[in-house]
Each structure stands twice: as structure tokens, then as C-alpha cells.
Amino acid sequence: MSHRNICITAIDGNTGSSIAKYILEHENFKKKVGTITGLALNQNAPLAKEVQKLGVKIVQHKPGRVKQMVEQLKSTGADTICLIPPASEKKMDITRELVDATKKAGIPNVCFISSAGCDLADPQKQPRLREFIELETMVLAAKGDPDTQTGHSPVVIRPGFYAENLLLYAPQMQQEQSIPLPIGDKHKFAPMGITDLAHVAAHVLTGKGKHGFSDKHRGQLMVLTGPLLCAGEELATAASQALGTELEFEDISENEARSILEEQSSLDPSEIQYLLEYYSLVRDGKTNYISTTAYHDVTGQHPLEPPEFFNEMKKVFENGGENGNHEDGPPGKKRKVASK
Structure with missing residues (x-):
């Protein structure tokens, strides 16, 4: 059986690291995976170091040059990418570049982690949330592009508030x-618990069908709360x-x-x-x-x-600890836990 080679962006954040950990700590997912490469804006972030110990190859993410990003993605050997917008003021620019590079690298299976509520957000009142709609559109637009394999097998997951x-x-x-x-x-x-997002993403990223991702997941827009x-x-x-x-x-x-x-x-x-x-x-x-139907359908369990x-x-x-957030994931001076 061929193994999935997965690239996860923003691995130094809570969302990316949680997904990588979930896959590697559960044998039924781990056995389907050859390699996991994590792109990190900060290679030395605690969460990046944590997943590195589990076997994730950490690669420094240097935004700014699409051509170099294409080469970097190709060098990972990834046939599957989990695109997570990083927690950065330049989130939009970095994510646009990643989507563009993913298309040019021809990575066929794309799972984009968006945000619940983005479709109801007001561009004036909730601009950061609304941005996710534009990013989803970029990912899904690859579906009709004959010049790239990207788009044959997309999944968009919109997790809610962690x-x-x-x-x-x-x-x-x-x-x-x-x-x-x-x-x-x-x-x-x-x-919702961030592990519930990680659980769904693990199923999607390791699921297989004749067109890439499992036919149960391919093309789905999954809203999770x-x-x-x-x-x-x-x-x-x-x-x-x-x-x-x-x-x-x-x-x-x-x-x-x-x-x-x-x-x-x-x-x-x-x-x-x-x-x-x-x-x-x-x-x-x-x-x-x-919105729990997708979670039940994908995992067969209750969130x-x-x-x-x-x-x-x-x-x-x-312990008076912190955990937390969305895009990179959650925060923490002492310890970070979760990331939309």
C-alpha cells in the first residue's frame, strides 16, 4: 500500500501541531503515512520542536518568493497538503502565496483549514474572519484550472471557536x-475541542479514493462546532x-x-x-x-x-496555565495548546 506524504503549514501553531500529533499518536492513521513535513515560520517554536520529536520534518517557511516555495513544496515529496493560514499580520499574503505555490507544485490533495462563521462575517465588522472566504475561494478555484492537478481533490474544513x-x-x-x-x-x-478538528483532519488527510482523498470526503465543505x-x-x-x-x-x-x-x-x-x-x-x-453532522459522518463518534x-x-x-486559539492556534506564555 502506498503511503501518504503530507505537508502541514503553520506547524509551529496550535492547529498544525495538533493535527500532526493526532496522526502520529494514533496507529490507525500513522500506518497510512510515509512522511509528514511541517512548514514553520518559526522553526524554534515550542510546538514545532514538540512535533519534531514525534518524527515530523520541520522546514523553515520563508514567504516572499513563489518560485522558491514551489521548489520547497516539491522537495518535500508531498502528495497531500494541509493548508493552515498562519497567525501573522501577513496571513493573507502568505496564504495566497501558499495556494499559488501548491497549484504550481501540482500537489493533488488539498485540505484547507478555514473558520466557521466566515460566511456570516460582515466585511466591515469582522474583516479578519471574512478573509477566510477569499482564501477558500482561491483553494476551490483550482477545481476548474486545467493546468494543475491541484483541485482534483479539495476539502475545506471550517472549525469553530476552540x-x-x-x-x-x-x-x-x-x-x-x-x-x-x-x-x-x-x-x-x-x-469545540481542538482535538475534534485534529481527528477530522486526520481522517481526511489519510483517507484514500481513486481520485485522491476518500470519496466520502473529497469536495466536502465541513463545518465543525x-x-x-x-x-x-x-x-x-x-x-x-x-x-x-x-x-x-x-x-x-x-x-x-x-x-x-x-x-x-x-x-x-x-x-x-x-x-x-x-x-x-x-x-x-x-x-x-x-454543526456536528460532518464530525459524526467522518469519525463515527460524538464531539x-x-x-x-x-x-x-x-x-x-x-497550574494557572494558558492554552488557546485559532489561526496559528492558541496562545500561551507558559504553554500553547490549540490553532483556527
């Missing part, structure tokens, strides 16, 4: 017994039950939220902006839905419930 982001507020949970979020008190959202809609109070209740301490939800302003994120995390400014825009999407009532998530993260809370 529950790990809530660990950014561990200090408030411990010192003030509160979860401070700028989401208002009326509307709901459905946080957690299975439970929570308003702020309900989130606080779930956390309280799991952590054995009484937590209150505190509805704060966007400015307060920005200050907390800037003070308590090592997040790139683009990630902070992404989080603030997602919170504003919640306030607008645009996240009042769950992580919020109480289960808090139980899993209990140790991190007890």
Missing part, C-alpha cells in the same frame, strides 16, 4: 471566580461543575477583552483580532447553531461536550 481559548482566562477563573467574555448575555455559541450551544452563564456552569469551583460569567466590553488578551497572552495581534471578531459574531447572534473539555483541561487550570 474551547482551549477559554484557558486564556485561567487567571480570572482562579483569582476572581469569573469567566470574562465580550459576548453579551443573550446569544450562544458552541465551543461543539455539540452544545452555550450562553455565557451556561459556559460558567459547565466549567464550575468540572472544576469544582463556583464560577460566574462576566459580560465585558471589547476594549476590556483586548486588554486582557494583550496582557495575559503571547498571541500575535492578528489572533487577538480574530478572537475579538468571533466574539462580536456571537453578540450579533450569528453563532446560534451547532467533545463542554464539561468533558473542562475535565480534560482541569490540570492546566490548576
Whole structure:
């Protein structure tokens, strides 16, 4: 059986490293893979080092020259690429270049990690979120391009808000017994565990069919959220039950939220902006839905419930740790966990 050779971009972020770890730590996926190469804007990032120990080959990602990027992608021997926009102010430029280079390198199987809610984002109010639509379009446009193999086998995954982001507020949970979020008190959202995204991506990246990816996945747009809609109070209740301490939800302003994120995390400014825009999407009532059908269909399992998530993260809370975010993934001065 031929093995998949996979390239994962933004491997130094939470999303990329989580996907690589999931594949390599589960034998049913690992046995289908020959090599995993990770592109890293920062080769020395802790998450890049972590997956390197598991066997991922880390390659320095130097944006700016498409021609060199094409050669770099070809040199990895990859037949499959997991395209993850990096946590960077230049996210759009870097991702456009990666999509272009992927087409020119003729990599046939492309899994693009986008963001839930991007289709409902307002270009004026949530520009960072809306950008994902343009990037999805670039990936899917390859479908009709006769000059490249890229496009024969695309998958787009839109993961929702990572529950790990809530660990950014561990200090408030411990010192003030509160979860401070700028989401208002009326509307709901459905946080998901980053491992649920990694699980789906592992199935997609290692699945096979006669045209590349498995026919069950090829061409799919998969929206992933957690299975439970929570308003702020309900989130606080779930956390309280799991952590054995009484937590209150505190509805704060966007400015307060920005200050907390800037003070308590090592997040790139683009990630902070992404989080603030997602919170504003919640306030607008645009996240009042769950989307778990794709997860059930791909994995045959049920996604992580919020109480289960808090139980899993209990140790991190007890250590006053952080975890977190979306594009690169989550943040953390002490330890990074998750990345849209």
C-alpha cells in the first residue's frame, strides 16, 4: 500500500501541531503515512520542536518568493497538503502565496483549514474572519484550472471557536471566580475541542479514493462546532461543575477583552483580532447553531461536550496555565495548546 506524504503549514501553531500529533499518536492513521513535513515560520517554536520529536520534518517557511516555495513544496515529496493560514499580520499574503505555490507544485490533495462563521462575517465588522472566504475561494478555484492537478481533490474544513481559548482566562477563573467574555448575555455559541478538528483532519488527510482523498470526503465543505450551544452563564456552569469551583460569567466590553488578551497572552495581534471578531459574531447572534453532522459522518463518534473539555483541561487550570486559539492556534506564555 502506498503511503501518504503530507505537508502541514503553520506547524509551529496550535492547529498544525495538533493535527500532526493526532496522526502520529494514533496507529490507525500513522500506518497510512510515509512522511509528514511541517512548514514553520518559526522553526524554534515550542510546538514545532514538540512535533519534531514525534518524527515530523520541520522546514523553515520563508514567504516572499513563489518560485522558491514551489521548489520547497516539491522537495518535500508531498502528495497531500494541509493548508493552515498562519497567525501573522501577513496571513493573507502568505496564504495566497501558499495556494499559488501548491497549484504550481501540482500537489493533488488539498485540505484547507478555514473558520466557521466566515460566511456570516460582515466585511466591515469582522474583516479578519471574512478573509477566510477569499482564501477558500482561491483553494476551490483550482477545481476548474486545467493546468494543475491541484483541485482534483479539495476539502475545506471550517472549525469553530476552540474551547482551549477559554484557558486564556485561567487567571480570572482562579483569582476572581469569573469567566470574562465580550459576548453579551443573550446569544450562544458552541465551543469545540481542538482535538475534534485534529481527528477530522486526520481522517481526511489519510483517507484514500481513486481520485485522491476518500470519496466520502473529497469536495466536502465541513463545518465543525461543539455539540452544545452555550450562553455565557451556561459556559460558567459547565466549567464550575468540572472544576469544582463556583464560577460566574462576566459580560465585558471589547476594549476590556483586548486588554486582557494583550496582557495575559503571547498571541500575535492578528489572533487577538480574530478572537475579538468571533466574539462580536456571537453578540450579533450569528453563532446560534451547532454543526456536528460532518464530525459524526467522518469519525463515527460524538464531539467533545463542554464539561468533558473542562475535565480534560482541569490540570492546566490548576497550574494557572494558558492554552488557546485559532489561526496559528492558541496562545500561551507558559504553554500553547490549540490553532483556527
